[in-house]
Amino acid sequence: MSEASYVADLIDQEDDFDRWYVDVIQKAELADDAPVRGCKVIRPYGYGLWERMAARLDARIKATGVENAYFPLFIPKSLLEREAAHVDGFAPEVAWVTRGGNHELPEPWAVRPSSEAIVCPSFAKWVQSYRDLPILLNQWNSVVRWEERPRAFLRTLEFLWQEGHTCHATAAEAAARARQMLDVYQAFYAEDLAIPVVPGVKTEAEKFAGALRTYTVEAMMGGKHWALQAGTSHSLHDHFGRVFGIQFLDRDGERRFAFNTSWGLSHRAVGAVIMVHGDDAGLKLPPAVAPVQVIVVPIWRTAAELGPLEAAVARITERLRPVARMKVDWRDDRSPGYKFNEWELKGVPIRLEVGPRDVVADQAVLVRRDTREKLTVPLANLAEAVVSTLESIQAGLFAAASQTLAERMVPVENRAELSRRAAANAGWSLAHWCGGARCEAAVKAETKATIRCIPRDVPDERGHCIVCDRPSERRVIFARAY
Amino acid sequence: MSEASYVADLIDQEDDFDRWYVDVIQKAELADDAPVRGCKVIRPYGYGLWERMAARLDARIKATGVENAYFPLFIPKSLLEREAAHVDGFAPEVAWVTRGGNHELPEPWAVRPSSEAIVCPSFAKWVQSYRDLPILLNQWNSVVRWEERPRAFLRTLEFLWQEGHTCHATAAEAAARARQMLDVYQAFYAEDLAIPVVPGVKTEAEKFAGALRTYTVEAMMGGKHWALQAGTSHSLHDHFGRVFGIQFLDRDGERRFAFNTSWGLSHRAVGAVIMVHGDDAGLKLPPAVAPVQVIVVPIWRTAAELGPLEAAVARITERLRPVARMKVDWRDDRSPGYKFNEWELKGVPIRLEVGPRDVVADQAVLVRRDTREKLTVPLANLAEAVVSTLESIQAGLFAAASQTLAERMVPVENRAELSRRAAANAGWSLAHWCGGARCEAAVKAETKATIRCIPRDVPDERGHCIVCDRPSERRVIFARAY
Numbered sequence: 001m002s003e004a005s006y007v008a009d010l011i012d013q014e015d016d017f018d019r020w021y022v023d024v025i026q027k028a029e030l031a032d033d034a035p036v037r038g039c040k041v042i043r044p045y046g047y048g049l050w051e052r053m054a055a056r057l058d059a060r061i062k063a064t065g066v067e068n069a070y071f072p073l074f075i076p077k078s079l080l081e082r083e084a085a086h087v088d089g090f091a092p093e094v095a096w097v098t099r100g101g102n103h104e105l106p107e108p109w110a111v112r113p114s115s116e117a118i119v120c121p122s123f124a125k126w127v128q129s130y131r132d133l134p135i136l137l138n139q140w141n142s143v144v145r146w147e148e149r150p151r152a153f154l155r156t157l158e159f160l161w162q163e164g165h166t167c168h169a170t171a172a173e174a175a176a177r178a179r180q181m182l183d184v185y186q187a188f189y190a191e192d193l194a195i196p197v198v199p200g201v202k203t204e205a206e207k208f209a210g211a212l213r214t215y216t217v218e219a220m221m222g223g224k225h226w227a228l229q230a231g232t233s234h235s236l237h238d239h240f241g242r243v244f245g246i247q248f249l250d251r252d253g254e255r256r257f258a259f260n261t262s263w264g265l266s267h268r269a270v271g272a273v274i275m276v277h278g279d280d281a282g283l284k285l286p287p288a289v290a291p292v293q294v295i296v297v298p299i300w301r302t303a304a305e306l307g308p309l310e311a312a313v314a315r316i317t318e319r320l321r322p323v324a325r326m327k328v329d330w331r332d333d334r335s336p337g338y339k340f341n342e343w344e345l346k347g348v349p350i351r352l353e354v355g356p357r358d359v360v361a362d363q364a365v366l367v368r369r370d371t372r373e374k375l376t377v378p379l380a381n382l383a384e385a386v387v388s389t390l391e392s393i394q395a396g397l398f399a400a401a402s403q404t405l406a407e408r409m410v411p412v413e414n415r416a417e418l419s420r421r422a423a424a425n426a427g428w429s430l431a432h433w434c435g436g437a438r439c440e441a442a443v444k445a446e447t448k449a450t451i452r453c454i455p456r457d458v459p460d461e462r463g464h465c466i467v468c469d470r471p472s473e474r475r476v477i478f479a480r481a482y
Numbered sequence: 483m484s485e486a487s488y489v490a491d492l493i494d495q496e497d498d499f500d501r502w503y504v505d506v507i508q509k510a511e512l513a514d515d516a517p518v519r520g521c522k523v524i525r526p527y528g529y530g531l532w533e534r535m536a537a538r539l540d541a542r543i544k545a546t547g548v549e550n551a552y553f554p555l556f557i558p559k560s561l562l563e564r565e566a567a568h569v570d571g572f573a574p575e576v577a578w579v580t581r582g583g584n585h586e587l588p589e590p591w592a593v594r595p596s597s598e599a600i601v602c603p604s605f606a607k608w609v610q611s612y613r614d615l616p617i618l619l620n621q622w623n624s625v626v627r628w629e630e631r632p633r634a635f636l637r638t639l640e641f642l643w644q645e646g647h648t649c650h651a652t653a654a655e656a657a658a659r660a661r662q663m664l665d666v667y668q669a670f671y672a673e674d675l676a677i678p679v680v681p682g683v684k685t686e687a688e689k690f691a692g693a694l695r696t697y698t699v700e701a702m703m704g705g706k707h708w709a710l711q712a713g714t715s716h717s718l719h720d721h722f723g724r725v726f727g728i729q730f731l732d733r734d735g736e737r738r739f740a741f742n743t744s745w746g747l748s749h750r751a752v753g754a755v756i757m758v759h760g761d762d763a764g765l766k767l768p769p770a771v772a773p774v775q776v777i778v779v780p781i782w783r784t785a786a787e788l789g790p791l792e793a794a795v796a797r798i799t800e801r802l803r804p805v806a807r808m809k810v811d812w813r814d815d816r817s818p819g820y821k822f823n824e825w826e827l828k829g830v831p832i833r834l835e836v837g838p839r840d841v842v843a844d845q846a847v848l849v850r851r852d853t854r855e856k857l858t859v860p861l862a863n864l865a866e867a868v869v870s871t872l873e874s875i876q877a878g879l880f881a882a883a884s885q886t887l888a889e890r891m892v893p894v895e896n897r898a899e900l901s902r903r904a905a906a907n908a909g910w911s912l913a914h915w916c917g918g919a920r921c922e923a924a925v926k927a928e929t930k931a932t933i934r935c936i937p938r939d940v941p942d943e944r945g946h947c948i949v950c951d952r953p954s955e956r957r958v959i960f961a962r963a964y
Contacts, residue, residue: 034554035561035603036591044549044619051550067526068533072516073593073624073640074577079517092584095556097593099578100639101628109518111555111579111593121517131815137526142555142623146583157582158555333613 010345012280017223021275022152024282028346030270031152038150038157042267045346046153048291050160050267054140056192056289057162057265060184066136066164071118073141074109079117082243086116089209093145095157111144116210116236116262119165120244127167127248127258134177135167153271154228154482161266167246167258171237174259175213178235181263182215185231193269194286194397195219195276196405197230198477200453205437208262212237218452218477220405221275224425227452227479228272233263271482276401283347284369286397287390294326294386295343296364299336299355312359312379316352319383324350324390344369349393350386370396411475415443415466418478422447428479430458432472434465442467443478452477492827494762499705503757504634506764510828512752513634520632520639524749527828528635530773532642532749536622538674538771539644539747542666548618548646553600555623556591561599564725568598571691575627577639593626598692598718598744601647602726609649609730609740616659617649635753636710636964643748649728649740653719656741657695660717663745664697667713675751676768676879677701677758678887679712680959682935687919690744694719700934700959702887703757706907709934709961710754715745753964758883765829766851768879769872776808776868777825778846781818781837794841794861798834801865806832806872826851831875832868852878893957897925897948900960904929910961912940914954916947924949925960934959 010027013020025031030046042050058068074097081087090113097109112118119137126132140162147157164181168174182199189195197217207214211234219230240246241257250256277284287293296316298309313328320326329339336353343351353365366375366385370393377385408427412418418429433439433451443466444450454476463472492509495502507513512528524532540550556579563569572595579591594600601619608614622644629639646663650656664681671677679699689696693716701712722728723739732738759766769775778798780791795810802808811821818835825833835847848857848867852875859867890909894900900911915921915933925948926932936958945954 032604032607034600036554036556036558036600039554039556041554041604042552044551047551048549050552067530069526069529070524070642072518072521072523073626074518074521076518094582095579095591096581097577098580099590100576101630102574108581109577118516118518122514122523125514144555148583160552 010280010282013223013278020223020278024274024278024345025152028283030274038147040150040152040156042160045291046270049273049285049289050270052289052291053192053269054162057184057188058140060188061138061162061164061181064136064180064184066138066166068139069137070139070141071115071122073112075112075115075118077108077110079121080110082117083210083240085239086210090114090145093147095144095146112141113143113145114262114264115139115143115163115165116240116260120240120246120260123167123258123260124244124246127246129249130169130251133167133169133248133258134173136164136177137166138162138164151482153267153274159266159268161264163264164262166261167241168260169248169250169256169258171259174237174261175235178213178215178233178261178263181233181261182217182231185217185233185263185265188265189217189219189230189269189272190398192286192288193273194288194394194401195230195272196398196402198405198409198453198455199457200455200477202232202453203437203440203451203476205440206451208232208234210236210239212239216453218479219272219276220401220408220428221272221482222278222404223275224480225404225408225427226425227428227477227481228268228275229452229481230269230272231263231265234261236260236262277397278347281341282345284397285347285349287349287394290347290349291325292327292346292348293324293390294320294350294352295348296326296328296352296354297336297339297343298328298330299353305356308359309354309356312354315379316354316364316382319379320386323383323387350389368393409477412466412478415446418443418449418466419447422449422478422480425480428452428477430475431466431478432463432474433476434468434470434472436465436468436470439465439467447478447480449478449480452479452481492762492764495705495760502705502760503753506756506760506827507634510765512756520629522632522634522638524642527773528752531755531767531771532752534771534773535674535751536644539666539670540622542670543620543644543646543663546618546662546666548620548648550621551619552621552623553597553604555594557594557597557600559590559592561603562592564599565692565722567721568692572596572627575629577626577628594623595625595627596744596746597621597625597645597647598722598742602722602728602742605649605740605742606726606728609728611731612651612733615649615651615730615740616655618646618659619648620644620646633753633964635749635756641748641750643746645746646744648743649723650742651730651732651738651740653741656719656743657717660695660697660715660743660745663715663743664699664713667699667715667745667747670747671699671701671712671751671754672880674768674770675755676770676876676883677712677754678880678884680887680891680935680937681939682937682959684714684935685919685922685933685958687922688933690714690716692718692721694721698935700961701754701758702883702890702910703754703964704760704886705757706962707886707890707909708907709910709959709963710750710757711934711963712751712754713745713747716743718742718744759879760829763823764827766879767829767831769831769876772829772831773807774809774828774830775806775872776802776832776834777830778808778810778834778836779818779821779825780810780812781835787838790841791836791838794836797861798836798846798864801861802868805865805869832871850875891959894960895948897928900925900931900948901929904931904960904962907962910934910959912957913948913960914945914956915958916950916952916954918947918950918952921947921949929960929962931960931962934961934963
């Protein structure tokens with residue numbers, strides 16, 4: 001590939017945001033096509049990002065008392081069919097194993113689309129008394145849902161995620177846990193990914209197959225300002241407890257069915273980071289999860305310059321290694337300009353340029369990826385400058401995304417306005433809705449916008465449904481979604 | 483379950499080691515049966531152990547320059563069939579997806595039994611020039627190999643592991659990488675799991691399907707002193723490079739095929755920890771990977787004793803939390819004796835007993851799981867005592883396992899002796915072998931002992947094959963294996 005083409009080929013976001021998304025993933029080496037339909041290969045740079053996200057989220061989940069476990073990949077058909085709404089929702093999306101070890105299976109096995117139906121039989125074995133409750137489990141794995149039009153990270157036949165499964169003695173405790181995990185997701189997005197999300201409840205039409213209630217966090221992407229369902233938490237009530245026979249002897253000597261929750265967050269979060277923070281030059285990775293936080297680009301022309309430069313870079317490395325994930329780009333077949341572009345495209349938060357004059361002056365030039373601001377820093381202050389700049393970038397990305405969300409989520413008073421905004425990709429619309437499925441469907445048919453959620457933190461307000469004019473208690477979020 | 487039955491039901495190792503293994507896994511809540519044939523549920527205590535093992539091994543792998551990535555779960559049949567020896571080895575063990583999203587697939591998909599055939603097509607895309615090499619990747623996932631007689635952790639239809647895949651410009655570099663990863667596995671077993679392993683090379687009959695050479699680390703289990711293949715590393719030469727067309731332009735302008743390695747270590751390692759260190763009272767977990775390193779058991783009879791005890795335990799917690807993974811067992815429906823037995827069974831390295839008299843004396847009673855030694859420790863010295871005891875237990879477990887290995891791996895001069903040792907479960911036999919497949923097969927047919935490896939660190943020695951009497955250059959290890 002010629003030097004110039006590397007970044008020049010990246011299309012501008014406003015020209016074609018979807019193509020920008022595909023291009024930046026390819027060029028930044030986050031993922032690649034796979035030789036199996038609907039799937040992608042996650043390359044080390046993309047996986048490194050997910051790995052750091054997963055580590056942070058894992059710690060947050062464990063801090064709430066949850067432990068990790070592992071349940072089988074396969075679910076016999078009869079188990080998947082046990083909960084009626086669950087199988088109705090998933091059956092059309094399932095990959096089936098019908099042969100194994102050269103034999104036809106007596107009963108097909110689903111490759112798990114979600115694990116409720118394989119977790120609940122174990123809960124039924126483990127739960128005898130109220131003393132066995134709650135059970136708080138999580139697993140990191142991949143699940144499979146048949147997907148005709150894959151899109152890296154957002155929608156692939158196989159995707160990586162965590163799925164939590166809990167079991168409780170009371171409906172209230174299960175509901176509280178479902179809400180608590182939504183808070184965990186919100187904090188993870190805000191603090192680790194610098195993405196503000198809107199927490200709320202899904203409508204009946206959009207809830208999880210088998211749930212009493214589905215909570216969601218929705219994030220606003222850049223470009224077309226569509227929504228991304230960024231994580232969901234389900235209060236399953238005793239729907240699964242009853243069909244799987246999860247029963248316990250309560251304090252009062254009564255035998256009762258247990259109440260469940262499940263909650264999941266997937267590598268869509270990588271897609272969210274790409275689309276929320278990225279710009280025409282490429283990715284902008286939040287320092288908290290960036291695989292490389294600081295890229296050092298040494299600049300030299302002659303062999304004589306190289307020796308002192310290596311010594312200076314060794315001093316820089318010694319200072320920075322304890323405080324930041326750093327890398328030095330010593331490639332000799334690429335120009336500094338090419339390297340600058342490439343690491344910008346890869347979204348590395350800080351670039352440090354070190355040339356012969358910097359060596360003499362005992363300094364480095366620090367360039368921020370977010371603002372492109374340049375700062376000359378004496379090596380003696382470098383570690384401090386890097387740490388504070390990383391914090392400032394993390395905060396700055398969150399502030400910018402929050403401002404976009406605030407500007408682009410606006411009250412809308414009638415259907416025409418909602419339609420216009422949806423067609424123009426103007427952002428999210430907060431509109432009154434009566435609660436009826438027909439009005440929800442009518443808007444969707446006309447505009448392709450769906451109700452992303454009934455937001456939790458928007459105050460109650462009386463009004464009239466923008467479709468049927470019946471009374472409404474509060475506004476809901478209508479938006480196009482990935 | 484009655485209090486007495488909990489530990490009393492655990493059978494003695496010498497009465498039935500296989501049943502002891504099954505029982506201890508069930509009672510220590512490491513794993514449980516699953517409602518899908520051949521698979522197990524890994525419970526939090528078992529997963530916690532694997533999680534800590536995986537974290538340690540992951541760091542060791544990354545320290546050699548390898549990065550994590552993720553390749554799809556499914557491999558189209560035509561790709562799996564590309565390398566002839568590979569498909570011959572795996573085809574009988576494959577689970578096939580034939581339907582997806584309510585349609586018959588045009589071509590069945592294998593659920594990966596190992597990922598060479600899905601990784602190599604990406605290598606072929608990514609490699610153009612010698613500058614693109616080496617590629618050093620690893621992934622943590624699960625694989626599926628049809629298994630008729632499952633045994634938790636050792637042999638299950640689905641199992642958890644890491645699989646590394648690398649791509650190199652020269653055969654020598656690939657071979658060196660394959661050997662390097664064997665060293666990583668050996669260090670991991672020795673330093674993290676306190677298990678001495680014997681590194682070596684597999685015979686042609688036992689090597690990986692598609693490999694030029696398979697390196698292995700073999701561990702001696704307790705009880706019957708059988709071998710466990712504990713990790714393998716394969717030098718694939720250019721077998722996969724040629725069939726998948728992984729070609730690059732070398733420094734000299736020549737187009738060449740690349741050379742590959744792959745290497746894997748699975749949750750069999752959990753089985754190894756159970757069988758190498760366990761005794762009639764249950765597990766003995768190496769402190770480096772124990773999910774709980776210190777269990778505090780407060781002892782009280784009256785409510786009046788409880789207040790001061792809680793304060794003392796709070797002080798203990800404050801001191802120990804920074805230096806050890808600890809837990810306090812405050813259950814009020816179990817006696818101290820029951821708790822002692824349960825935590826011994828779970829293999830927690832250190833138990834701290836704290837009763838009313840200890841509160842007064844500002845001390846705790848420290849009990850080692852390995853030696854059962856009891857030590858009264860003033861709270862002021864507790865952190866130090868715990869840290870040094872954990873180190874001592876880790877070293878002690880390794881020393882004990884090393885002694886067993888040294889005692890039970892002995893030179894054997896003839897076939898009758900080998901037969902007798904195999905039948906008596908006396909240990910491993912170091913015997914001369916001509917290198918011929920027929921002699922290897924003859925021993926296996928007679929004794930069920932296989933050649934575990936041609937050991938790397940045993941000096942060359944001239945002798946005669948114990949089967950055919952032809953000349954032999956060195957002794958190999960014959961043993962029964964799981």
